[in-house]
Amino acid sequence: MIRFLFLISLFITSLTFSQEALLQFEHANQLYREGKYTEAVKMYEEILKNGFESPSLYYNLGNAYFKLNKIPLSIISYERARRLDPNDEDIFYNLRIANLHVVDKIEPIPPLFFISWWNSFINNLSSDGWALVLIVSLWFTTISTLLMIWLKRVRFQRLAFIIAVLSFIFTIIAIIGINQRLSRENNKNEAVIMAQVVSVKSAPDEKSTDLFILHEGVKVEILDKVEKWHKIKLADGKIGWLEENTFEII
Amino acid sequence: MVIFSMRNIFTLVCFTFCLILFSAGADAQDVTFTASVDKNIIAMGEQIEVTFTLSGSKGGSNFRAPSFDDFVVLSGPNQMNSMQFINGAMSVSTSYSYVIQPRSEGKFTIGPASIRVDGKQLNTQPITIEVRKGSSQQQRSQRSEEQNDLSRQIGENIFLRVVVDKSRVYQGEQVTASYKLYWRIALASNPSINKIPALSGFWNEEIDMPKQGGVSREIIDGKQYNVATLKKYALFPQRTGTLTIDPMELDCIVQVQTRRRSNDIFDQFFNDPFFGNTTNVNHKVRNQPVNINVLPLPLDDQPTDFSGAVGSFSVESWLDKHQVKANEPVVLKVKITGKGNVRLIEAPKIVTSPDIERYDPKIYDNITTQGDQVAGSRTFEYLMIPRYPGEQKIPSFSFSYFDLSRKKYNIYKSPDFVIQVEKSDGIKQTYATGISKEDVKLLGEDIRFIKSETASLKRSTDKFAGSVLFFVMAVLPLITFAGLFVALRKREKFYGNITLVKNRRARKIASRRLLEARKFLQSKNKEEFYAEISRALYGYLGDKLNIPRSDLTIENVCSTLLSQGVSQDTIDKLSKVLESCEFARFAPSENSHQMELIYSESAELISTLENIL
Numbered sequence: 001m002i003r004f005l006f007l008i009s010l011f012i013t014s015l016t017f018s019q020e021a022l023l024q025f026e027h028a029n030q031l032y033r034e035g036k037y038t039e040a041v042k043m044y045e046e047i048l049k050n051g052f053e054s055p056s057l058y059y060n061l062g063n064a065y066f067k068l069n070k071i072p073l074s075i076i077s078y079e080r081a082r083r084l085d086p087n088d089e090d091i092f093y094n095l096r097i098a099n100l101h102v103v104d105k106i107e108p109i110p111p112l113f114f115i116s117w118w119n120s121f122i123n124n125l126s127s128d129g130w131a132l133v134l135i136v137s138l139w140f141t142t143i144s145t146l147l148m149i150w151l152k153r154v155r156f157q158r159l160a161f162i163i164a165v166l167s168f169i170f171t172i173i174a175i176i177g178i179n180q181r182l183s184r185e186n187n188k189n190e191a192v193i194m195a196q197v198v199s200v201k202s203a204p205d206e207k208s209t210d211l212f213i214l215h216e217g218v219k220v221e222i223l224d225k226v227e228k229w230h231k232i233k234l235a236d237g238k239i240g241w242l243e244e245n246t247f248e249i250i
Numbered sequence: 251m252v253i254f255s256m257r258n259i260f261t262l263v264c265f266t267f268c269l270i271l272f273s274a275g276a277d278a279q280d281v282t283f284t285a286s287v288d289k290n291i292i293a294m295g296e297q298i299e300v301t302f303t304l305s306g307s308k309g310g311s312n313f314r315a316p317s318f319d320d321f322v323v324l325s326g327p328n329q330m331n332s333m334q335f336i337n338g339a340m341s342v343s344t345s346y347s348y349v350i351q352p353r354s355e356g357k358f359t360i361g362p363a364s365i366r367v368d369g370k371q372l373n374t375q376p377i378t379i380e381v382r383k384g385s386s387q388q389q390r391s392q393r394s395e396e397q398n399d400l401s402r403q404i405g406e407n408i409f410l411r412v413v414v415d416k417s418r419v420y421q422g423e424q425v426t427a428s429y430k431l432y433w434r435i436a437l438a439s440n441p442s443i444n445k446i447p448a449l450s451g452f453w454n455e456e457i458d459m460p461k462q463g464g465v466s467r468e469i470i471d472g473k474q475y476n477v478a479t480l481k482k483y484a485l486f487p488q489r490t491g492t493l494t495i496d497p498m499e500l501d502c503i504v505q506v507q508t509r510r511r512s513n514d515i516f517d518q519f520f521n522d523p524f525f526g527n528t529t530n531v532n533h534k535v536r537n538q539p540v541n542i543n544v545l546p547l548p549l550d551d552q553p554t555d556f557s558g559a560v561g562s563f564s565v566e567s568w569l570d571k572h573q574v575k576a577n578e579p580v581v582l583k584v585k586i587t588g589k590g591n592v593r594l595i596e597a598p599k600i601v602t603s604p605d606i607e608r609y610d611p612k613i614y615d616n617i618t619t620q621g622d623q624v625a626g627s628r629t630f631e632y633l634m635i636p637r638y639p640g641e642q643k644i645p646s647f648s649f650s651y652f653d654l655s656r657k658k659y660n661i662y663k664s665p666d667f668v669i670q671v672e673k674s675d676g677i678k679q680t681y682a683t684g685i686s687k688e689d690v691k692l693l694g695e696d697i698r699f700i701k702s703e704t705a706s707l708k709r710s711t712d713k714f715a716g717s718v719l720f721f722v723m724a725v726l727p728l729i730t731f732a733g734l735f736v737a738l739r740k741r742e743k744f745y746g747n748i749t750l751v752k753n754r755r756a757r758k759i760a761s762r763r764l765l766e767a768r769k770f771l772q773s774k775n776k777e778e779f780y781a782e783i784s785r786a787l788y789g790y791l792g793d794k795l796n797i798p799r800s801d802l803t804i805e806n807v808c809s810t811l812l813s814q815g816v817s818q819d820t821i822d823k824l825s826k827v828l829e830s831c832e833f834a835r836f837a838p839s840e841n842s843h844q845m846e847l848i849y850s851e852s853a854e855l856i857s858t859l860e861n862i863l
Contacts, residue, residue, distance in 0.1 A: 022704050032700055047707075054706040063700050084706075094697040103638055127715035135723045142727040146734050154861060178715050185713075196640025197605055213603050215638060 021052040029060060037067040055085035062094060071101045072216040072248075076192045079219065079250045083185055086123035102217035108235035119180075127181035134174035140167030191232070191247040193218045200240030204229030211240045220247065281306040281367050285360070285374035293382055297324060297351050302363045302374055305343035310372070313346060316361035321350035324532050349529070352381040404504055406473075408433040410480075410537040412495055415622070418543045422560030422591050423654055425485045425542055426457070426622045429498050431535070432468070432475040438503035438530045443480070445499035445536075452485040452493065453594060457619045484624045486560075486591045487544040495542060500535040547652050553661050555599065559651035561590015565662040567647075569669065576674035580634045582644065582667065584611075587627040590651070592617050597630045598649045598664075606642055606669075607635040636671040643668055756793035760786045760856050764849070771845050776834070779845055783852050784831040787824070790856055804828050816862055820855065827851050 028043035044061040062077030078095035085091065111119070125133065144164035151157050199210040204226040214220075220242075224231035228244045281304070288299045298321075304310050315327060326348030334341045352358065357380050362373040408431070415426045431441060459482060468477045480500070487493055505528045547560070567584045574580055586595055597611045609632070617626035636642045644667040653660045714720050763786030770779035788802050795810045807828075808821050827848060834844070 021707060025704060025707060026702070029700055029702055051709050051711060052707055053710040054704075054708065056701040056703045057707060060700040063697055066697050090698045090701065097695060097697050128713065131715035131720050131724075135720075135727075138724060138727040142731040146731060146738070149735070149738060182715055197603065197638060197642060199603060210603070213605060215605075215640070 021047050021050060025057060032060060032064055032067075035067075037064045040064045041068065053080075053084070055081045055088060055091065057081075058084065059088075059091050059094070062091075062098070066094070066098055071098055072192055072194050074098050075102070075217050075219070076248055076250055079190065079192065083187070083250065084126065086184070087120060099217070103215035104213075104218050106218065106235050109237060122177050122180050125177060125181070127178050127185055130174050130177035130181055134171060134178060137167045137170035137174055140164075141171055188249050189222045190250045191220050191222055191230075192250060193220065193242075193247045195246040198242060198246045200232070200238075200242055201229075202240065204231075204241045208241070212238065214242075219250075222249070281372070283310075283363075283365055283367075283372035283374055285363060285377055287360070287377055287379065290377065291380045291382065292352065294352065294355055297349050298379065299347055299349050300326075300360060300377070301345050301347040302365075303343055303345040304365055304367065304372070305341060307342065307344075307367045310344070310365035310367040312364075312366045314364045315346065315348070316363050316376075318348070318350050318360065320354070320356075320358040321352055321360075323348055323350050325349040325529055328529065349531070352379070355381045355383055357381075404435065404506065404531070404533055407435040408437075408502060408504060408533065408535055410498065410500055410535045412498070412537050412540050414495065414540055414542065417541070418545065419487060420545050420560060420652065420654065421487050421490050421547055422558055422594070422652065423487070424561075424590065424624060425452075425487065427483045427485055427495050427540070428479050429481045429537065430477055430479050431500065431502075432470065432477050433502075434473060434475050436505040436528075438505050441480075441500040441502040441535070443498065444501045444534065445497075447496035447498045449483065449485060449496060451487060451489050452483075452495075453488055453591065454486070455484040455593070455617075455619060455624055457482040457484055457622055482622065484619060484622065485542075486594065487542065490544045490546040493542045493544055495540045497536045497539050502533045502535050503530045504533045505529070506531050548657075548659075551659060553648070553650040553659055555648050555661075556650045556652070556659065557596040559586075559590065559595045559649070560654060561588055561592075561651065562653055562655060563588030563590060563595075563649075563651050563660075563662075565649050565664075567664045569644075569667050572668065573670045573672070574636060575672050576636055576639050578635070578674075580636065580669055582632040582634060584630045584632070584649070584664075585627055586629075586649065589623055589625040590654075592624060592626050592628050595628050595651075598647050600632055600644065600647045602634065602644050603642065605636060605638045605640075606644070607637060609633040636669055639671045639673045641668060642671050756790050757856070757860055759793070760790035763789065764853055764856070767849060771842070771849055774842060776845065780831045780834045780848075783848060784828060787828060787831075787852055787855070790859070794859065811859075814862070816859065820858055820862075823851065824855050824859075827855065 024043055024047050028040050028047070031037075031040040031043060041061065041064045044057060044064060047057060048061070058077045058081030062074040062081060065071075065074035065077055075095065075098050078091055078098060081091045082088070082095060110116075122130075141164055144160045144167060148157050148160040148164060151160060193214050193216050196216050197213060198215075199213050201208045202211050218234070220232040220234055222230050223233050223239070226241075229241045230244055230247075231239065232242050232247075233239050283302070283304045285300065285302050287301075290298075292298055302313075302315070313327075327346040328348075330345045330347065332343050332345070334343070346363075357378060360377045360379060362376055364371055364373050366372075411430050411432065413428045413430055419425050429447075459479065465476050465478045468475050481498070485495070507528050563586050565584065565586050567582065570581045570583070582600065584598055586592070593615065597613070600608070602608050611630040611632045614629040614631070615626065617624060617628075619625075634644075646664050646666050648661055648663045650659050650661040652658075763782055767779050767782035767786065770776075770782060788799075788807075791797070791807050791811075792799055792802050795807065795814070797806060797810060804825050808825055811821050811824070812818070830844075830848060834848075
């Protein structure tokens, strides 16, 4: 009971802290509506600097950058928004439009259909959402298992058993969901090219041959790191090395 | 004999008389046109003088010589007019003479020549000439006398030489070759070039000569010659090994003194050169070929970008602008200045990123040949169009050449060029190719409007999943489960877990007994069958209802079942089966059909009760 009270108080304090951020967010939105994109960007960035985030915040920041024609920055913001809320249609749409302004056209290798189904199912909830599902289903499993033992009537036992099995399946799905979402949310393996033009090298060496050229706004996956060189992989599977000051991690 | 001589005398007198008559009376009609040769059997290489003589007339017009197809005309037509007085009569003749030389052996015919005199056309008879391989002693001596005469006069007195400034050069190094004509006899006209040297194996550049080439004097072997440089070439060997500078051939018309083999006083008199009794002879002059030894360039330290430039050069490279907007052209200029095979310099290879559209370089040459040395500059202009904004780099390129003075390769390395490309003024920059139709439609679309949803705004560190709170909450049900499970177990023990265990095992035991009973049913062991059935039912009910074995009676069971909510119908069925079991055990006659019925009924009863209890 004491523990529970402590947790509630923790929630309340965090809510009061975010009160100021909330006001800032609304103010920034107002600036955006008035077309003062530079000021809006400044305000959104400040909220971020204060340690707050939300898919909407990143999405709005991305919009403001887009309006300022800073495409790579808007792509980074949209990608960050999408990481928090992968199934949001607006984020997806605006990211797609921003990507049209990227010079390089990279065709991603499409994933297998059941993998994309599974991903979109998992993406329905954030890691926190799946955490709640896990806790609820754990409780269900526990209670129904106990009831199964407790009850003498076969009929009730059977019902309890079914509930226990179902909630146990949910528990397992929730564990997978939490893992997948957390690894995605904490993923620091993705980056967006910030330099206007950069040539990707075949080895982590200035003198090595140029493999191909990338322009600002391209999303890459980071595979490896040697000193200041990063091994990157494009969505179409191309691999090469880039210097670290040419991109920004999402 | 006498008669004979008398007749002869008569004939002679008559003839003379007639001749006098004719020549006096009809000199106008006595016009002849004849062709003659000095010999008609000659050896190859000998010369023949063909003379067409028109006598008896002051001169004809429209003289047409035959075509000397099988001969080479060395000289002619040489026109000569003569007047002769014989016995007081004057004879006039005009002769046209040619010096010809046969081209090959065999019999040839010199066709008729024609001339018009007083409206009449006169033709000569054709003459047959036989050309033999060898020559008769007489002809030879005659010819060689003449030839000797010519060669003595021409011989060493005119020759052509090619003078090179060096005979051992590197591949690509310049050699200057001058074709010089030496002569110390009279030339009738300026020599004309018959055959221009091919100069294969060389890249050649003709060096301009002053228009009025000065004739200088040189003394060779104690003889003074006039010297004129006819042509001068700057040669750049393209191959290694021994290369030959081909001879040049000149046609010179030299004046030689002709000599008559007659003892005519007039001839002797006119033979004097003072009177210009000379003939123009066409004389071919060709020089001896000269070999040039071309050394290969050293291979061991040859730079990879070397493309054959030899000499001494300096390189400059620059961009016309360093800051442009996208899609505007930039020109990179590379100027190579120096001495050597400037015209053979290839454009340095320049590598740019695919973002820069690059065109083949335009080449501008400014080359002079001052002081026999080819020098000048070659400028390459690379037009480039950066397509996308950003810092575009043109990586350093190199140009290498073989420095002759140091006998080493020199490498020029350009600096890296950086072009700052700004966004173009155009509203839309160019997009990458491969954009789909659908995407093109989207290009015109605006982004969707911002969201004002605030519920999800929270501290990025406030993540529930993975937090302590989350783990506590996740572990809590497990703890609860464990705690309650243990508590339940304890309670079970307190009440006596035997009941519980019995209850749970009742069904199993009953079905095992029923299985036994079935075996007895098949073996028709009636007594054992009924005993087993009643044991199964009593055992099951005792375990389920928790009634001690001593209290197990039909009445007792029925009243307990009724209190547990079992329907009266089921209870009736049960008591009936139990009763019939008791009864049948001791009854002697019973058919197997009855046994079957009892078995299925009791199995049914157990499963019905299992669902209720």
